[in-house]
Amino acid sequence: AGTEEDQKFCLQEVLDTFKLCLSENKEVYLEHYVAGWRGLIKFLNSLGSVFGFISKDAVNKIHILVTLLNGESGSQYVTVQSMVTYELENDLVDLTKRGSHPESGCRTLLRLHRALRWLELFLERLRTSSEEGKTSVMCSEAYNESLSQFHPWVVRKAAGMAFCMLPGRPAFFEVMNVGPAEQVVAKLGEALPLISEVYQITEELYTRQSLMDLP
Ligand code: 1PX
Known part of the structure; x- marks a missing residue:
């Protein structure tokens, strides 16, 4: 038996976790958000080792959030909303430049949040594509419209090369x-x-709290 990340991906599973993400009053449960990403990383891992540098970064970010969730103040991290309130009230976020909180929940989640926009754009292209559609093109178009603006040239270059290896x-x-x-x-x-x-819910929350540019 391997780790959870080695197991077979199933889109239904990811669908189920994203369903669990939203509470009745439209708060986002961090536990399920993270579980959704775990499922997606399983998919990425099954595509081969060229995507290793991407999954490594995502796994690292998930790990940071899980550590916070399971930590002493875990009860403050139940939802993204409570996390934001807690970290801001207790000065646990580097707001303008990197300082003593380089791994805050807020800045870490922002990275995944930006990647979620890529996912949305990519899956929409995939959904509406024809049989001859090229996944590499759909993927890089989605990336160029979203996540790429936050990445330095080297990362964009490496991502572009990895996309070409998509089945x-x-x-x-x-x-x-x-x-x-x-x-x-x-x-x-x-x-x-x-x-x-x-x-959308995360986007509105982060915009309202001016957290969109966390270093
Ligand atoms: C049902 C099919 C869906 C496919 C699922 C694929 C899941 C992909 C998971 C990607 C997660 C990427 C998280 C990236 C977070 C990030 O932007 N990190 C950067 C900034 O972090 P820092 O801590 O430095 O501020 C970091 O520099 C990232 C480095 C790694 C490269 C990221 C390239 C992202 C490309 C996203 C597209 C994935 C392509 C998958 C093809 C299916």
């Missing part, structure tokens, strides 16, 4: 593990509004 649409759908293409498309149609809502 074609049929193989990609296969790895998603939810049956024939029509079913993948249907599942994506189910997953996207959920991902999008989680993204």
Whole structure:
């Protein structure tokens, strides 16, 4: 038996975790948010080692958040909303330049939040693509419209090279593990509004609290 990250990916599982993310009053549960990313990383890992540098960074960020969740002040980290309140009230966030809190929950989650926008754009392209659609093109278009603006040239370059190694649409759908293409498309149609809502809620919260540029 390997680690959880080695196990087989299933899109349904990711869909389920994103469903669990939102509380009744539209707060985002950190535990499920992190679990959603775990599932996505499983997918990335099954695509091969060229994506290792990407999954390594994501795993590292998940690890930071899980450590906070399981730590002494874990009860303050139940939702993204409570995390933001707690860290801001207790001066646990470097707001303008890197200082004594380089690994705050707020700045760490912001990185994943930006990546979630990439995911939303990419999955939407995938969902509406034709059989001949190129995943590498969909992926880099989504990246160029979102996450890339936060990355230095070297990272953009490395990401661009990794995208070229993505399998074609049929193989990609296969790895998603939810049956024939029509079913993948249907599942994506189910997953996207959920991902999008989680993204919007976090986006509004971070904008309201002026946390969009955390170093
Ligand atoms: C159902 C299919 C979905 C596919 C799932 C794929 C999951 C991908 C997970 C990507 C997570 C990326 C997190 C990146 C966070 C980040 O921006 N980190 C940078 C800044 O962090 P810092 O702490 O320094 O402020 C960091 O510099 C990142 C370095 C690694 C390179 C990041 C490239 C991101 C490309 C995202 C696209 C993934 C391509 C997957 C193809 C399916």
